[in-house]
Amino acid sequence: MISAHLPVLQVILPLLSAPLCLLFRRTYPSWLVALIMSWASFAIAAILLGQVLTGEPISYLLGDWAAPWGIEYKVDVLAAFVLLLVSGIGAIIMLFAPGSIAAEIPEDRVYLFYTMYLLTFSGLLGMVITGDVFNLFVFLEISSLSTYVMISLGKSRRAMTAAFRYLVLGTVGATFYVIGVGFLYQMTGTLNMADVADKLPAVTETRTILVALGFLTVGIGLKLGLFPVHLWLPNAYTYAPSVVTAFLAATATKVAVYALLRIYFTVFDVEAIEAYPLDEALLLLGLAAIVSMSAVAIFQTDVKRLLAYSSVAQLGYMIIGISFLTITGLAAGVLHVFNHGLMKAALFMVIACVFLRIKSVKIEDMAGLGKSMPLTMAAFVLAGFSLIGIPLTVGFVSKWYLITASIEQSNWIVAALILFSSLLAVVYFWKVVEIAYFRPRNDGAAPISEAPALMLVPLWILVGANIFFGIHTDLTITSAMAAAQSLMEVGP
């Protein structure tokens, strides 16, 4: 029965098809493979989410080795929800990619892009689905190593240095994570998440576990772009090919947030996290991120970099939601993981379209685009509204829950700062809009046309998703609430 093997197919399909692209060495066939695999993964994720929403979490034993000795894949609502986001974004991006890639990556290397994309894709899916702390590290490295390569494919030579710096910091982060896992293993003698969770309470009080938690937090924080260890992120996002940025911004950091949730609430539990001053620390870091990074974004002259800083700020929202350690807070964090994925992917896809036409991502050069690329820029405006949190978009939904969570805790300052940083978002977003719509294009600049339909359609699908999930919130809120409840170990 094939449906019983869906969890493993989710990871293994893209993983095995990656070498296929390498064998083809041609652009078109490798794109086709990547496209089909992405959509297949999307379908699998959708089926899995449907299954866990109505029934029990799915546990899949790899090679039929019983847990905790064998590796267990575990799909609960949270995992399925993030799987859906990652594979959904992948599926859309693959529709979108060919047009943009052709302009940014030399023809003879395009098949490498698709190979690396599939590896990253399967690594991210694997991180989400695995129920084993060490297996998570392996998938983390699979996705990271291929990500470094994808970033270095960027047109500018600075892509290479950005990728290298990311490689150094990313490896340090991953190694920190392994150290943390080592301590956990030392104290509990097991690597299966559920099993560690069972054995952990007996040793929670020890210093070893505290140190382990510290290493794990910093390690994942590095991958997540947690302020202030986000330094690799702006350059990596700015110099990577536009499609890569769109994909990474929407998925890679989100999966890192997911890993943090897993470690904190599945491996450890709320009481353990509360016992350490970690929640306060995270709250402060989150607040610092949303205010300072939004402010830094205002002063950028490069749209991609502007959006990169905005991403660091938005990750702050998720961290704040998590740091409340309440159901509403966690739900807000999980919601924003999904919602921010949708909006940032759309925004970076707009930038890809813009780059395709004007060969620049400087805000200055975007003058007059409102007229010459009306559909692209309209998408930018709508996705930007979502970023700000204007009602009827997904951004509003997650902000609503985030503020509700802070008011629940009578934490007025946090509520006020969240709103304040939304206003900063208005400023940096509007800076671009004003130039694109109200400043005429330079005289003598070559006339430009709208982006090709093959790019506009996927872009508008995502913009539509931003609005659809802003109005029909059933799926996202049900999933996020169920995920938060199971993380907090409260009955459904």
Place this chain on the structure above:
Amino acid sequence: MTPELTILLAIGVPLLGSAAILLTGKFPNIRETATLVTAVTLFLAVVSLVPVLLAGGRPSVTPLEILPGLDITFTVEPLGMLFGLIASGLWIVNSLYSIGYMRGNKEQNQTRFYFFFAIALSSAVGVAFAGNMLTLFIFYEILTLSTYPLVTHSGKPEALKSGRTYLGILLSTSIGLQLLAIIWTWQATGTLDFQSGGILENKVTSGVMAILLFIYMYGIGKAALMPIHRWLPAAMVAPTPVSALLHAVAVVKAGVFTVLKVVIYIFGIDTLNGSGASFALASVAAFTLLAASIVAFRKDNLKARLAYSTISQLSYIVLAAALATGASIIGGSMHIAMHAFGKITLFFCAGAIYTAHHLTKVSELDGIGRKMPITMAAFLIGSLSIIGLPPMGGAWSKWHIMLGAAEADQLIFVFVFMASSILSAAYLFPILARAFFKPLPNMKSSSANVNFSGGIQEAPVFSLVAICIAATGTFLMFFYAGNLAEMLAPLASSVTKP
């Protein structure tokens, strides 16, 4: 057609109209016809709901649930009906005027102008019929965003700068404060529905209620309480039809309308009275009322003067809401209509003067009454209504509000109202005095390229018709004020204090 369907139609028609405008953009005559047809259809849809309302019906429709327990709901009730009627009715008049104005001044990007105008009207109607605070907030935000391109219509640097002020103040107050207040209310009460008698009673302490009241009032930036009034003068860089319908009627009235809604249906008039929080608000409103009048007095730019006059008049309504008696609430609601007619007339006149003679300053208006007798007669009618003199509509609403102040034993505010009436006479009459009694200036010195040699030179006929309709409306409101009060009576029915 059921009333429920009509409500949705009222919100959908302008949206459909905007699409039609976009599609017919290349053919100005068809495009303008589309605007007019849309406006008339919208008005008829709103009017057709009046009998249902008068019969005591409160038709309600919930097309969507966007958050668990939180719907997009539209409900027709007297206050919303009043606002809906004003906005949609005056849109017809304003569309006529726009056609004359935009063509007379050969403005660019007219399709974009009419497109966003229709969206703005759709959201104004959405605000009017909103059945809960969330719905109101959503349409309030759409109204802000859809009017931004109208403010920056010319695309000139000063327009962009004003647009930034406009968007900056309106968005920061609504996202920063109003949304906070809404979520707080939701957290405290578990509902955001507009209920007669309010939802906050016994749910929060009186201290919290006072804080909430201020967050709400300053969160509703469109009500232009000082010191968050700057966006309104900034918005005056827009073409005059925008200033006339949106920044004298739809947008600003959406602000005070929200104030009234919040006071009546979220706080509850009795609850607010009992909390003692309202006196501070009333004081702020009274200050804004007087200060804005004085500023208006010192403005030479005609539109700026009218804008400050609007700020002052809006505070009448906020003050009326803060007084929270039956009569003041009725008076405040009536003032939405009365001021709308009076002020749109004045703006139409200002725009007509600009179209015909390219004059924008009060000091340039010497003798203009001889060139534009019809326009300036209309200006007189509008002025009388704003000051509150019979036989114009404004007299009734001011009378009710003052009655409310007396009922509340707040004699000081009675004096504030009187002082303000004198001040408004002081900033409006000099314009008329110049226009009618001073001789025409010697043309060589005038900076504007005015040709004063001929006889009467009025604005284009479309605009002139609109001015006459608006002025007549101002006059007629004096006689129909009774019907208005009757329709609004249920608002005060829950008040225990007389």
Place this chain on the structure above:
Amino acid sequence: MELFGLLNYWLVIVLMMIGFYIVIAQGNLVKKMVGLSIFQVSVFVFYISVGRVAGGTAPILADGIEVFSNPLPHVLILTAIVVGVATTALGLAMIVRIRDSFGTIEDDEILAIEKGEDDK
């Protein structure tokens, strides 16, 4: 005896700090990679040490062997070594490309070049 028994762990810490210090302090990209490798290797040693059982032999099942060290960390570290090799290879490959396009592998010189590009 206590101190000697924990010798492995002391070594791990020393190696870890040396590696980490090189990553941070060295401006030469190749040296950075060296540091990174040392840093990773310290973790390998750590895992192997964790798996040791006092008095145990190698984990080979044979008659007469009762006590043997835990084989799982060994397996984990085999995986981690593979990852480490891949990382080093990729890093070095990138350094080659960086040298091709920047003409240097000194971090501060690259930063200066990049800053010059920004100011332009």
